[in-house]
Amino acid sequence: MRLAVQTEDPDVQAEAGAFGRWVLSIGNGTIPAMARQGESDPTWISIPSEHLVHTDGPKIPAIVDVVYVDFLQRYSDPNYLKERAILTPTNDLAMDINDHVLSLVPGEEREYLSCDSTGNSADEARNIDVFYPTEVLNTIKVNNFPYHKLVLKKGVPIMLLRNISQAAGLCNGTRLIVTRLAEKLIEAVVMAGSNIGDIVYIPRICLTVRDPKWPFTLHRRQFPIRISYAMTVNKSQGQTLAAVGLYLKTPVFTHGQFYVAVSRVTSKKALQILIENEDGTCGSETRNIVFSEIFESLANK
Structure with a gap:
């Protein structure tokens, strides 16, 4: 993880610790999850409201406005651009976002x-x-x-x-x-x-x-x-970012993908997630895929 706490304020440190444990529970697959109708595996998790982006209008402009604040004033500033990105599960969606920002x-x-x-x-x-x-x-x-x-x-x-x-x-x-x-x-x-x-x-x-x-x-x-401006979650591996927008028009589809996305940030407030339901509304639940057999095999070695 990339969390950084640059203060001795106990409240700030406690908040960062709680967020870190939440992120780790996503990666370990220990976060409470539920199965939807017709599914056997519990993979759906609820996202805290403080990380959610809601809009009744177009989704791409909404997530762009949250991540790229004051964009027209700082669109060519390398220090501004290097510390933020929008992550998506698929290349096509990342391309749509890039076209909009361009x-x-x-x-x-x-x-x-x-x-x-x-x-x-x-x-x-x-x-x-x-x-x-x-x-x-x-x-x-x-x-x-x-x-x-x-x-x-x-x-x-x-x-x-x-x-x-x-x-x-x-x-x-x-x-x-x-x-x-x-x-x-x-x-x-x-x-x-x-x-x-x-x-x-x-x-x-x-x-x-x-x-x-x-x-x-x-x-x-x-x-x-x-x-x-936007990239796939897989392509973001290795990146450390001060502002991350995760746009889930469709849920993640492979092991650890959601954990990779939420663990790119350096602070709790840096993570904003927009979940789009099948009916086009904004939701609060998404899929977290973790193959527990991987951890079990490592523990037995």
């Missing part, structure tokens, strides 16, 4: 399109270009892989999706802020880590990915980055 940033945008092609196709998959034209390849979205269309503005925070130079601190997960958009390079400043403040240049690179359901390997030449 629309709020002043200035002209620049669009970068990837060059997609196929390779190493199976022998039986003939006429691969007929069945998988470039237009189809452009629509493919893969986890931890850049999209075909990348839209950026100066002052936008981005995250690297590949290791480029460990010596320069350009590793998978590094967050930067865009300072200049050229045709073949993106200039950015490192926002955190041992190389904070360094000016770096990110080139387009050729990336490959293969999926069992495809009879080919996808080759995509694109900048290995993604806008990082």
Whole structure:
């Protein structure tokens, strides 16, 4: 956990301790949970009201307003941007949030399109270009892989999706802020880590990915980055943040995912959660998935 208490006030310390125990109970699976109708496993937990965001209007603007306070005055401030993020279970939802926040940033945008092609196709998959034209390849979205269309503005925070130079601190997960958009390079400043403040240049690179359901390997030449106002919970691992908004349009879907999200914060007040029910209303219950067999096997070793 990343909780930090910078005072000797016993009340503040007690509050941080209670919050820390709540977070640990989520990770250990000991928090009280219940099963909904038709379910055998109790996975649904109640979230304290102090962490909940409620709105009768659009959900994305609501969670953005809570996390990115005074955004238009500080949208290009690295110290402001590096300490906050909105987390979601899925890439598609993170992309929707990033698109919304990008629309709020002043200035002209620049669009970068990837060059997609196929390779190493199976022998039986003939006429691969007929069945998988470039237009189809452009629509493919893969986890931890850049999209075909990348839209950026100066002052936008981005995250690297590949290791480029460990010596320069350009590793998978590094967050930067865009300072200049050229045709073949993106200039950015490192926002955190041992190389904070360094000016770096990110080139387009050729990336490959293969999926069992495809009879080919996808080759995509694109900048290995993604806008990082919002990111998936899995991608947030390793991040320490002073303001976290967790938008659960759908519940988490794998072991420990909810714990990872709530344990990114440095204080209790830094965590805000918006839970969207199936009917579009804001709720107070969500799913916490913990495979207790993992802890049991570790205890028996």
